[in-house]
Amino acid sequence: MYSQLEKLALLQIETLNKLLQTKFYDKDVKKIVKEAIEDLEHIGVKVRLIENNILTLIKLDKLNPICRL
Numbered sequence: 001m002y003s004q005l006e007k008l009a010l011l012q013i014e015t016l017n018k019l020l021q022t023k024f025y026d027k028d029v030k031k032i033v034k035e036a037i038e039d040l041e042h043i044g045v046k047v048r049l050i051e052n053n054i055l056t057l058i059k060l061d062k063l064n065p066i067c068r069l
Helices: 004-020 027-042
Strands: 045-050 054-060
Touching: 004 027, 004 054, 027 045
Parallel strands: none
Antiparallel strands: 045 054
16 A cells, blocks of 8 residues: 555656646646656655656655655
8 A cells, every 4th residue: 555655656757647648748848847856856756767758656765754834
């Protein structure tokens, strides 16, 4: 069973993958994807691009929780 952080990270990566597969892939989409990946990495999620331009979750570091309240 996944933790809430794992579920949210997987959902965001899934959404980014759908965005990357749209026919409206341009400079703005690249910027959105890049910023989203940076945000994920800031909270301890390692994301990598694999074959066929698919993003995947490599590692989730649960030891560094960050609260943004």
